[in-house]
Amino acid sequence: xxxxxxxxxxxxLLAIGVGSAGAxxxxxxxxxxxxxxxxxxxxxxIDWINPHTYIYLDVKSDKGEVTTWRLESLPTAMxxxxxxxxxxLISGGATVTADALMARDGSAHLAWLLKLTYEDGHxxxxxGE
Amino acid sequence: MSVATTRxxxxxxxxLACGVLALPAAAQSAREARLADGHPDFSGTWENGSGIxxxxxxxxxxxxxxxxxxxxxxxxxxxxAGPTPSRPQYRPEFAAxxxxxAKRQVSEDPVLRCxxxxxxxxxxxxxxxxxxxxxLFLYDDVSGNFFRIVPTDGRPHITDTEPSFLxxxxxxxxxxxxxxxxxxxxxxxxxxxxxxxxTKDLRVVERLRRTGADTLEWSATVYDPTVLSAPxxxxxxxxxxxxVDMVEAAxxxxxxxxxxxxxxxxxxxx
Numbered sequence: 001x002x003x004x005x006x007x008x009x010x011x012x013l014l015a016i017g018v019g020s021a022g023a024x025x026x027x028x029x030x031x032x033x034x035x036x037x038x039x040x041x042x043x044x045x046i047d048w049i050n051p052h053t054y055i056y057l058d059v060k061s062d063k064g065e066v067t068t069w070r071l072e073s074l075p076t077a078m079x080x081x082x083x084x085x086x087x088x089l090i091s092g093g094a095t096v097t098a099d100a101l102m103a104r105d106g107s108a109h110l111a112w113l114l115k116l117t118y119e120d121g122h123x124x125x126x127x128g129e
Numbered sequence: 130m131s132v133a134t135t136r137x138x139x140x141x142x143x144x145l146a147c148g149v150l151a152l153p154a155a156a157q158s159a160r161e162a163r164l165a166d167g168h169p170d171f172s173g174t175w176e177n178g179s180g181i182x183x184x185x186x187x188x189x190x191x192x193x194x195x196x197x198x199x200x201x202x203x204x205x206x207x208x209x210a211g212p213t214p215s216r217p218q219y220r221p222e223f224a225a226x227x228x229x230x231a232k233r234q235v236s237e238d239p240v241l242r243c244x245x246x247x248x249x250x251x252x253x254x255x256x257x258x259x260x261x262x263x264x265l266f267l268y269d270d271v272s273g274n275f276f277r278i279v280p281t282d283g284r285p286h287i288t289d290t291e292p293s294f295l296x297x298x299x300x301x302x303x304x305x306x307x308x309x310x311x312x313x314x315x316x317x318x319x320x321x322x323x324x325x326x327x328t329k330d331l332r333v334v335e336r337l338r339r340t341g342a343d344t345l346e347w348s349a350t351v352y353d354p355t356v357l358s359a360p361x362x363x364x365x366x367x368x369x370x371x372x373v374d375m376v377e378a379a380x381x382x383x384x385x386x387x388x389x390x391x392x393x394x395x396x397x398x399x
Contacts, residue, residue, distance in 0.1 A: 014212065029235070029393030030385055050271045050381045051243070078377040082186035082195045084318055104390045113198070122190065126198030 015067050027101075031112035035102040039111075040068055046086040048073050055089060055113060057098055071100055071113040071128075073126055084124060095119045099129065162339070166261040168281075169339050170303050174375060175368035177253040177347070178340035181382050195371065217351060217361035230324030234299050235389050237324070239317050243272045247318025248311050248333045249363050253347035256375050264300060267375060272376045280389065286312055292329060294318055306338040320351060320361070323394075327353045342372040346355035 037066040041059035053076060057069040071081075096118050100111035162170045176182070187194045208316075219227055230237050240246050254266035262282035268275040281300040290297060290373070297313040332352040340346045348365040375392045386395075 021379050029389045029395075031295075031389050047382075049187055050273075050379050051241075051383060052385055054384070056154050067297050072385060077271070078195060081181060081184055081374075084193060103388055105388050107388060108295045109378070110388065120191075123194075124192065125194035125196075125197055 007099075027112055030104060031101040032104045033101055037100045037102055037111055038097060039100065040095060041095045043067070043090045044068065046089055048076055048086055053079060055098075055116075056114040057096070069098070069100075069109045069111060071098055071111055076084060082124075089116070089124070091118055093101060153197075162342075164259065164261050168261070168302050169307070170266070171307065171337060171339065171345060172255045172258050172259045173370050174256045174373070175253065175345060176371040176373070177368045179256065185334065191210070213284055215362070215364055216323065217320050217353075218331050218358045219356055220358045222358050227324045227346070230319075230326060231394075232324075232392060234322065234324065235386055235392055238319060238322060240272060240319070240322070241383065241386060241395055243383050244317060245275055246270060247314060247320070248296060249335065249349040249351060250318065250320060251295070253337075253345070253366055253368050262383075264304055269375045269378055271378075272381045274375070277311075279307075279366060281307070284311075292316075296331075297334070309335040311338070326350075326356070328335055328355045330355055340367070344368065 038075075039057055039059055041057045043055055044058045046057040047054040047056075053073045055071040055073055057071055059067050059069060061067070096116050098111075098113055099115040099117075100113050103110040103112075112127065114127045114129050115123055115125045135173065141318045147198040151256060160173075162182040164170045184195060235241065237339065240250070242336055245251070251268055251270060256267040258267070263282065264281060266277040266279060268277075275295060276293050277298050279298045279300040281302065283301070284299065286299050287297050292313050292315040294315060296314040297307050298311040300307055300309045302308070303398050309334045312331070314327070314329065314333075316329055317329065318327070319325050320327055330353060333349055333351070335349045337345055337347050345368040346365050351361040351363065351398040389395075
């Protein structure tokens, strides 16, 4: 496919994934590879858009308060190539743990999604850790 | 007609029909892929190698790994940095402007804001629909779906239209090569991702030819003598037929650039 720009996001995450300090790492300009988050909740919404998809993870505190995390991820064509759909990602509302990188600009609850691991053990690894 | 010749002439269709004497697939395809007017027919969906070829997801049971699956990272040339490593060369007086735009790419590159990438940055067509006198180029881009109508019936460029992102294209045949000349671009596109601006006088000549039964070659030459010191020859790119058809592109709604904390380059290899 042409998209062509898909490589944009990819290069970015590749750079993070392999620790490259090269010029091609816009994700590194937005997210902090040294500040990692592990968040558990359920996926309430997915923005199936380009150039980046967004996965919204509802996290419930001990007091029952719900905080929604916005997890930025790959372009749609890459998820499609991997056979991933919104339905598969939501997985029937199953509990899922996200590994992610926090935003560098201090935005609360915004992160770059690395991996989703579901209760039954299956996972979707979307970026290098 | 001799008996032997008669057997050959009358026997050949039967043998071919039975598949006994099947022609090599390549020869068959190449011969059949022509329009009624005799010109090559490039109709089909084409993987052009500039997108996500390097993305090779690994599946294990219900789990999927797209990146970070272990093993060596893909070589640089497959990470999207190519296949057009060359860059247009500018007249000396414009070098500073290009460098400045490149430095401020995150805030200036139109493509990062979902605008149409222009030509030749959009690359080879992802799908071609062709009939005598006309070719339709379709694109599946992260910025959206785009189309270009390329008349090949000898008509001149349109004169009563506004400049646009993908310009006005006119095609002609040079032997079995489709030559597409495009003009009347707006100035809201870059030639590459590093500040390669152009003027309204940009002219792009693309060439498409069949290189095999299931392969095409696309190349382009960029002319903008006001700012370029010489025409820029975009390296040829191969397209190969694919059975994975295009789908409606997801909406392009940029939401991440406002969170960038520096001018870190956002690579876009087109």
